Amino acid sequence: MQTLFDKYGGFATVSKIVREFYREVLQSPSLKHYFEGAQMERIIDHQTKFIAHVLGGPAEYTGRELGTAHGHLAITGAAFAEVAAILQETLEDAGMESEDVATVMGIVASARGSVVRE
Numbered sequence: 001m002q003t004l005f006d007k008y009g010g011f012a013t014v015s016k017i018v019r020e021f022y023r024e025v026l027q028s029p030s031l032k033h034y035f036e037g038a039q040m041e042r043i044i045d046h047q048t049k050f051i052a053h054v055l056g057g058p059a060e061y062t063g064r065e066l067g068t069a070h071g072h073l074a075i076t077g078a079a080f081a082e083v084a085a086i087l088q089e090t091l092e093d094a095g096m097e098s099e100d101v102a103t104v105m106g107i108v109a110s111a112r113g114s115v116v117r118e
């Protein structure tokens with residue numbers, strides 16, 4: 001089965017989505033502090049892995065488990081919801097079909113338990 005990553009143009013599209021998503025996340029007063037300790041490179045790396053992950057992209061993910069990567073950040077349900085909303089908007093703006101956006105948002109929702117700690 002073709003992944004959404006391939007369907008929508010692989011890394012070229014992911015890189016465009018990452019830039020948009022990143023710009024929005026860091027502009028949010030309630031989200032930017034989560035990323036303060038992280039260096040630019042790590043943030044870009046985060047966004048790229050995040051997007052590629054939810055699009056079913058390259059399987060050779062070598063980062064930490066989501067629970068381990070986020071456990072120390074005390075991410076609230078509200079922050080998670082905001083990040084998810086920004087992602088949804090970014091995907092819609094990138095021209096992704098609504099059915100595929102719904103698939104991606106389902107995957108994001110399923111990761112909520114590993115990311116949120118409150």
Ligand code: HEM
Nearest residue numbers: 034035038046049050063064069075079080083108111115
């Ligand atoms: C489904 C939702 C999410 C996914 C799939 C995801 C994915 C990831 C991935 C793959 C990493 C890198 C792990 C590594 O390389 O070891 C990461 C790190 C990180 N994530 Fe997320 N993330 C999600 C939600 C969030 C949210 C809601 C926030 C903040 C509000 C957030 C903030 C961060 C930060 C700050 C890091 C860097 C941690 C560090 O370097 O110590 N993430 N995330």
